[in-house]
Amino acid sequence: MSIATARVGSNIAFIKYWGVADETLNIPLSNSISMTLADAHTTTTVAWDDTGVLERDVFVLDGATQSTARSQRLTRHLDILRDLAGVEWRAWVTSENNFPTASGIASSASGFAALTVAGCAALGLELDATRLSAIARRSSGSASRSLFGGFVEWAQGDSDETSVAFPLHGPEHWDLWDVVAVVSGEEKKLSSAGGHLLAKTSPLLDGRIAQVDGWLAEVRAAIAERDLHRLGPVIELDALAMHSVMMTSTPSLLYWQPGTLEILQAVRRWREEDGLAVYFTIDAGPNVHLICEAETALEVETRLGSLRSVERIITSRPGPGPQLLDEHLI
Ligand code: ADP
Numbered sequence: 001m002s003i004a005t006a007r008v009g010s011n012i013a014f015i016k017y018w019g020v021a022d023e024t025l026n027i028p029l030s031n032s033i034s035m036t037l038a039d040a041h042t043t044t045t046v047a048w049d050d051t052g053v054l055e056r057d058v059f060v061l062d063g064a065t066q067s068t069a070r071s072q073r074l075t076r077h078l079d080i081l082r083d084l085a086g087v088e089w090r091a092w093v094t095s096e097n098n099f100p101t102a103s104g105i106a107s108s109a110s111g112f113a114a115l116t117v118a119g120c121a122a123l124g125l126e127l128d129a130t131r132l133s134a135i136a137r138r139s140s141g142s143a144s145r146s147l148f149g150g151f152v153e154w155a156q157g158d159s160d161e162t163s164v165a166f167p168l169h170g171p172e173h174w175d176l177w178d179v180v181a182v183v184s185g186e187e188k189k190l191s192s193a194g195g196h197l198l199a200k201t202s203p204l205l206d207g208r209i210a211q212v213d214g215w216l217a218e219v220r221a222a223i224a225e226r227d228l229h230r231l232g233p234v235i236e237l238d239a240l241a242m243h244s245v246m247m248t249s250t251p252s253l254l255y256w257q258p259g260t261l262e263i264l265q266a267v268r269r270w271r272e273e274d275g276l277a278v279y280f281t282i283d284a285g286p287n288v289h290l291i292c293e294a295e296t297a298l299e300v301e302t303r304l305g306s307l308r309s310v311e312r313i314i315t316s317r318p319g320p321g322p323q324l325l326d327e328h329l330i
Helices: 068-085 107-122 129-139 141-147 192-201 205-224 228-247 258-274 294-305
Strands: 002-015 020-022 032-048 058-061 091-097 151-154 165-169 176-182 278-282 288-293 312-316 323-325
Touching: 002 107, 002 141, 002 205, 002 228, 002 278, 002 288, 020 192, 032 107, 032 141, 032 176, 032 205, 032 312, 058 068, 068 091, 068 107, 068 129, 091 107, 107 129, 107 141, 107 323, 129 141, 129 165, 141 151, 141 165, 151 205, 165 205, 176 294, 192 228, 205 228, 228 278, 228 288, 258 278, 258 288, 258 294, 288 294, 294 312
Parallel strands: 058 091
Antiparallel strands: 002 032, 002 323, 032 091, 032 151, 151 165, 176 288, 176 312, 278 288
């Protein structure tokens, strides 16, 4: 049995990935920029059955054995690894997310990045982070960015060689925190992978894509200068632009809950009335990510704790790239 275990941080996008230019290769419509998270991560063990006895891949996620239907996306990803290594072995995969799955905290990003790193390591494939980023991208676009720590950009590109992530700055560059207000830990009804395919039905998509290069430049500069008041307005604008595209797709994707809006209003009130340096962003889900510097995080957590709709708070610092662990989950 060839076995390996990887731990990979999720990431929060400051300029989002939404919509695909090429469905087969999973090429996005623009670049995107994110921060890899230290404290919201996936740990995955992949054990390949080199005896050839196992008939199909077995996937256990957060302690529950997944049905064949729920394992399909994983099996398709393992097929890519099997092709690369020239083997037909099936695998036992056990994975744990230390945060709610499929609710807008990018479990698919850390999940598919961890699967790629552990799966390739267990096969003895020695691939650099750029190559691993391209492989992870095939099953989850945002997974391409979790192959690097700190502040990361994913180049749109047009092929496996060019549509890859690259690091902008390491995690030590800026002590920027992501305080996630969980208003619902429930699984969303339509996965992000399904949502990307609807983006082109929105009349607002072209408007967002026309603006995004300017926003990317602004975010790169703000991160380089560690300037939260330059970063914040752009990330709020892009999150609202992405959700406008989602809401105006056919069928319409309305990820927000009443609690989502309560938090957006509160963040703006705290900033405008009390001068608290905090900005929001929202991924494909109802939960709100509050971005602030380390010294403000405790105050943000305390204020969130007093809002009725907040079920749980997950706080994370910028994190490292993937790590291989000696202890396995199987
Ligand atoms: P999220 O906002 O959490 O990324 P998505 O709908 O985009 O939600 O992705 C959720 C899907 O990602 C799950 O249904 C599952 O297919 C996959 N996924 C989540 N966690 C893992 C994991 N640890 N390992 C493999 N795949 C995972």
